[in-house]
Amino acid sequence: MATMSDVAKRAGVALSTVSHALSGKRPISEETKRRIFQAMADLDYQPHALARSLATRHSRIVALLLPPSNSTTLLESQFTFVASAAETVRQMGYNLLLWTAPAHDLEILQMLQQGFVEGLILMEVSLHDVRVEALKVRGYPFSLIGRCEDNDGISLVDLDFEDALQQAVAHLAGLGHQTIGLVSHFPALVDSGYGPAVRSLRSFQSAVKTLGLSGIVRGCQATPQDGYEVARALLVEQPALTAFIVVLDAHLSGVVQAVWEAGLHIPEDFSIIGVIAPRSAHLPTLAVTTLDFPAADMGRIGAELLIKQLTGEAIQPQQFVLRPALTVRQSTGPAHKREGIGSAKGGDRRESAT
């Protein structure tokens, strides 16, 4: 591996000349430039990123904090954040480090202090996030995919859950639905102050109230089975129910199946709307109406926010709270009163599966 001084020697110039030829930070005659690049080609020279970082005091490395794998199971959308951020960061000439750390861990700060990493992208932040506080106090650059309660001076991108749930309720209300069920996050997540859980819950309740509808909320773990169980129970307990709002992609298939097994047709007898990525909206035989969760955009913007901060392109913190677009597919329609059925024809499937 050739070094810069090797190149300099071979081109018959000084080390600094080579450096400047590379960076273009001072004028170099065509002739010497030619010789230098020739020498670089001959030697198959590659600048040493680490050495450059040490001299520049810029590592061009940022890190994305992955939520701990044990707690919440990773949703489709989460991975999309990661993939999208990775791609964006790379396009902007930076490198993305993937860190796994318990949400409360502060050893993150060490690595920042070390100068190893120039900035951080956080996801799955809670309303009162210690990490955010710590970063803010020390003035380290970071961006959020998500929001806290107090976001003063923070760059972030998040879904506008308030708007999303409001739109969802409004859409259903417009179709004449009077009693709407929200299949939501696990209650513990609400208690722990997880933003999406709290905000969507609040917004649903207020929207339902404003429109004079009745709303029923039930939360559960992010698995199809739990979604199924919850929906099934709700359908029995609440005969007036004619629509579900689902906010987790993992719940969708379970909820749909519960509705089917109750003998209800979608959308004739029952409507379902999801606040999820369009990609997750296409069940085998049902395209679900969604408020499009823009996961890829969020990953991209989260990355851009951080890097613009680092390059000085953006001085002021920017906040993007994205309002999701409504895409009407086949799962929502005019409300019809349900017949008095709690479970029906499809129900045997479950018992039959010994």
Place this chain on the structure above:
Amino acid sequence: MATMSDVAKRAGVALSTVSHALSGKRPISEETKRRIFQAMADLDYQPHALARSLATRHSRIVALLLPPSNSTTLLESQFTFVASAAETVRQMGYNLLLWTAPAHDLEILQMLQQGFVEGLILMEVSLHDVRVEALKVRGYPFSLIGRCEDNDGISLVDLDFEDALQQAVAHLAGLGHQTIGLVSHFPALVDSGYGPAVRSLRSFQSAVKTLGLSGIVRGCQATPQDGYEVARALLVEQPALTAFIVVLDAHLSGVVQAVWEAGLHIPEDFSIIGVIAPRSAHLPTLAVTTLDFPAADMGRIGAELLIKQLTGEAIQPQQFVLRPALTVRQSTGPAHKREGIGSAKGGDRRESAT
């Protein structure tokens, strides 16, 4: 940010003494050690990782090459690789860089040459992978999650697809099934030499042949809808079919639904077995029998293989081809001839969804 020389000054010792106190590479008296650590604490000293890397010529950074997001949609298992590798790498004191690059791109090599990254983990390798060839020729450390055709001298971890499909067929054969369908990868993937696609296909065909059964193969894109369509078509075209083998988690729900909609009960009338992660096996109302795809293990081992190579713990390349365990759940049972139904009661759902 305090530097090592600051610490040295404050402790009244030489720079190198501080360095050695930190690394423990030479004996230091208790007294000076105490003073040094005291000074470090006073100054809130953090060693500068980049500088250390430059001096050591070891960055303690490895990279994981993410498959390009456009081509294959990312499966559950893929993300599990990433998350698991990230965690493992971190536990071993290294950092994981996420790279997105087209599979044919060789600019990867530049970064290795630069000394920025010490090694690579590749996933989604094809049987004849140019990247692997290039890495091998230049002697760069890397490990594979997956396999090529020729794996001489390469460290890798992969699922034993041969064994998996053989087990799947054997399990079904043992239950009396005579005609088995394989819902598999998109044909283009087989043609392009994608390992899992090719190996599972081959193995299925040979297993079926060996046991004197008849096997039908159909491949499609990795979405529930495509899985549904393919299964549906097969059920109509092949009345003798009594079981499906599914090798992509994304297909599972679609295939199951197609079977249900054909009026068949699982497992009484029809059996389904998946070569997928247990986590994906639990549909809302059906726990599917699987050959457990050990995605987390594979991510972990892939990372370990690379890092052991870097630390010199492993001189010889190691290859782990994991045989999946069979977990019998509710979706497989004794074979019964199907009645002459091609489509049935559930079929209306599809049409009804306008």
Place this chain on the structure above:
DNA sequence: CTGTTAGCGCATTCAA
């Protein structure tokens, strides 16, 4: 047991 010194590969300041 401890101090001195010379790099690691590059950016950059100061001269020329």
Place this chain on the structure above:
DNA sequence: TTGAATGCGCTAACAG
């Protein structure tokens, strides 16, 4: 337009 020299923060001989 170019060269020489200094230093980024640390490790690792080499002395003592």
